Amino acid sequence: MRTTVRAGRRKVEVKHAEKPLFGPDGATKADLADYYARIAPLMLPLVRDRPVALERFPDGIDDPGFLSQHPPHPKWIRTVWTSSGRMMECQEAAALVWCADQAAITLHTWSSRTPRLGLPDRMVLDLDPVGEGEDAFESCRDAAWSVREVLTELGLAAYVMTTGSRGLHVHSPLRPEVGDLEVRRLAKAVADRVAARAPEEWTTRVRKAARHGRMFVDYLRNGPAQLAVAPYSVRARPGAPVAAPVTWEELDQLTSSRDFTIDLERQECPFAGMRRHARSPRRALSLLDRGEGGVVPRPRTSRGEGE
DNA sequence: GGAGACT
DNA sequence: AGTCTCCAACGCGCT
């Protein structure tokens, strides 16, 4: 009931390795640790240097978990001082495996990176379908395509991933030029433009009562100290689904946000090279403030296709 | 899952 | 020594 997982040069002990975390017949803590060790080469470039918070389920997903921003941690795990205290970073595979031993099923990270905390290098738009089923997810997919179009109009790149929960996240890599609040303002403007394309279906109204069954185009994952689920993170749901970056081609084949699970085997990451496509949020904001951007999409070489 | 407080 | 409790936080737009 106790094993050691090799992660790079380090060995990490996994206690109660055979404990099921995803229901009686679901994946065990060992499965979780093995997954994070296996996916580390793809995941680490996307989480490295970011303050991380752990969503932990020591008694499995059928018991309430908790979010931990300042967990006790071994000294070899790097930390950084942030506006909300000293937070961990996951710089190496062993850190991910240690998180698994802590029953940290899901990792959430900041949108800015050390040493540029407060200047996000990415923006996230969160799309959650209103109902259940494939139709609901399809409308979510449509919304993701619209987000991509609006981002393109503003000269911004777009990458998409399942959240492993209900919906999709669209990531847009940014040059770290402006602060959290400005990025949120940009995200809100993008969301408003998306919603304006199908006002009967989509909205940016925060209050549920004001939504009238429309899908919320969520821009609130941007802002100071805001967290978003890390790419390749496992979710606390039956079947151990994962947040999986996908190519835009793949997106149309998906039937749900949970199509990928802890069994995921990937050799190449659709988000690889994303940072090379980072664009200027300052320019996007100035286009918006001048009321442009829907008119003259500027020429570009490639778009957020993955690579 | 682990630390600190309380019994 | 057993048991309990805690483990986030931020701003927005409404009321």
Add this chain to the structure above:
DNA sequence: AGCGCG
């Protein structure tokens, strides 16, 4: 000022 919301 307080609350719902993510």
